Amino acid sequence: EFFTSKDITLKANKSGIIKYQVKLSTVNGETLVSNNTKDIYVEVLDARQKILLLANAPHPDIAALKSSILNNKNYTLDVVFAKRKDVNVNDYNMVIFHNLPSQKHTIDSYISTLNKKRTPRLFVVGKQTDLASYNRQQDVLNIGGDNTQSDDVQANFRSSFSSFTVDEELQRIVSKFPPLVAPFGKYTAGAKTNVLLDQKIGRVDTDYPLLSFSDLNNIKTAVLSAEGIWKWKLADYLEHQNHDAYNALMAKVIQFTTVKDDKRKFRADANKNVFKENESVRIEAQLFNDSYEAINTPDVFLSLYDSSKKEFKYTFSKKDKFYNLDLGSLNEGNYRFEASVKVDGKELKDKGKFSVKSIQLEQYDLAARHDVLYSLSKKSGGKLFYTSQIDSIQSTILQSDKIKPIIYTSNKTQSILNIRWILGVLILLLLLEWFLRRYFGTY
Numbered sequence: 001e002f003f004t005s006k007d008i009t010l011k012a013n014k015s016g017i018i019k020y021q022v023k024l025s026t027v028n029g030e031t032l033v034s035n036n037t038k039d040i041y042v043e044v045l046d047a048r049q050k051i052l053l054l055a056n057a058p059h060p061d062i063a064a065l066k067s068s069i070l071n072n073k074n075y076t077l078d079v080v081f082a083k084r085k086d087v088n089v090n091d092y093n094m095v096i097f098h099n100l101p102s103q104k105h106t107i108d109s110y111i112s113t114l115n116k117k118r119t120p121r122l123f124v125v126g127k128q129t130d131l132a133s134y135n136r137q138q139d140v141l142n143i144g145g146d147n148t149q150s151d152d153v154q155a156n157f158r159s160s161f162s163s164f165t166v167d168e169e170l171q172r173i174v175s176k177f178p179p180l181v182a183p184f185g186k187y188t189a190g191a192k193t194n195v196l197l198d199q200k201i202g203r204v205d206t207d208y209p210l211l212s213f214s215d216l217n218n219i220k221t222a223v224l225s226a227e228g229i230w231k232w233k234l235a236d237y238l239e240h241q242n243h244d245a246y247n248a249l250m251a252k253v254i255q256f257t258t259v260k261d262d263k264r265k266f267r268a269d270a271n272k273n274v275f276k277e278n279e280s281v282r283i284e285a286q287l288f289n290d291s292y293e294a295i296n297t298p299d300v301f302l303s304l305y306d307s308s309k310k311e312f313k314y315t316f317s318k319k320d321k322f323y324n325l326d327l328g329s330l331n332e333g334n335y336r337f338e339a340s341v342k343v344d345g346k347e348l349k350d351k352g353k354f355s356v357k358s359i360q361l362e363q364y365d366l367a368a369r370h371d372v373l374y375s376l377s378k379k380s381g382g383k384l385f386y387t388s389q390i391d392s393i394q395s396t397i398l399q400s401d402k403i404k405p406i407i408y409t410s411n412k413t414q415s416i417l418n419i420r421w422i423l424g425v426l427i428l429l430l431l432l433e434w435f436l437r438r439y440f441g442t443y
Contacts, residue, residue, distance in 0.1 A: 015046035017355045041274045041355050047074045049258050052092040056099035056128050060230035068250035094120045094258045099128040111137050120220040120257045126227030140193050140214040140223045145185020152179035153199035161196045173245040177235050180226035222257045266348035268339035275356045285323035294321040300341045307333040332358040
């Protein structure tokens with residue numbers, strides 16, 4: 001017996017549930033080859049996000065932001081300076097404005113385009129930022145001042161922040177990072193602003209936001225009201241010989257800002273992506289009205305397609321303002337489904353995929369489980385015998401009080417008319433008697 005492991009790198013060329021098969025070659029004298037093959041299902045998610053970093057001018061922050069963003073393989077980043085006028089912000093899932101808007105470069109046209117698509121954005125406010133123009137472009141944080149003076153500020157975590165979690169160790173590390181440079185002035189947070197970091201000026205804790213978020217009109221906006229974040233990256237490496245704390249904080253900021261809330265009025269999802277062939281496949285659906293209240297008045301239908309594109313149609317059942325559908329157990333293979341519902345004459349649809357994999361435990365686990373066999377025999381009042389005890393089975397059965405011969409008797413009666421051959425003989429005898437009497441003239 002031996003054990004070995006192999007590392008295999010596969011390219012994720014397309015999204016969805018991909019089926020792979022691992023197969024071993026046979027050896028001489030191998031009798032059971034069915035366990036030489038194993039099917040594996042891997043779900044490939046298309047979670048890529050294109051991010052644009054639009055900067056007013058070269059700055060050390062740009063390299064620090066770039067390294068932390070590209071640390072996540074799901075992100076791609078383009079760095080462009082504001083002097084370029086051919087940037088199409090429609091191609092990006094998020095835009096970071098560094099020291100923009102400025103006196104030389106406005107971003108009015110970019111903001112208008114981003115608002116139409118509700119694209120998330122992050123403002124990094126610095127000495128080159130035109131505060132008056134900046135205040136007009138967002139509703140997260142208003143900074144009153146002319147940016148001629150600045151303060152050195154450290155990070156102080158606000159305990160009431162609940163949009164995402166930051167563990168205590170990360171809070172401790174970030175709180176000791178060197179100060180950033182923030183504009184001097186009056187800071188006023190928006191009505192729906194959620195503040196993660198406050199400014200600590202010297203030894204004084206203030207309620208001036210340093211890092212804050214908002215989701216006004218379904219547009220996620222973040223504001224870092226200071227520049228010099230490159231210092232945090234260097235300090236993290238100086239203290240820990242890595243950038244883990246800095247990257248962890250920036251990853252949370254980028255992830256929270258880029259993730260969009262699901263505002264669809266109709267959704268249908270399988271409760272799992274990969275099912276075993278002995279499991280019941282369940283699909284759930286939700287329908288919302290214009291006020292995003294859950295309803296289940298109209299009927300919801302589902303079309304299921306197997307690997308051969310054969311269609312099966314179902315209707316969801318309604319329960320507690322939700323829709324449920326139990327497809328039962330399905331054969332191995334890849335499936336896709338399309339759910340549809342009509343509301344006020346308009347048809348809403350949602351699609352999904354799942355796979356069913358076969359399970360053949362007996363082929364992969366050939367060892368006898370004597371402990372299980374002993375437990376079964378004990379619970380059922382039996383006894384476990386090993387090969388060396390075969391001769392004692394007969395005497396055990398004969399001497400057991402629980403094993404006794406039982407004779408069952410049963411009586412069954414039925415009308416003679418139900419026995420066809422006897423009925424036929426009687427009819428023939430009657431006919432014969434009638435014929436003989438007629439023939440001999442006697443009655």
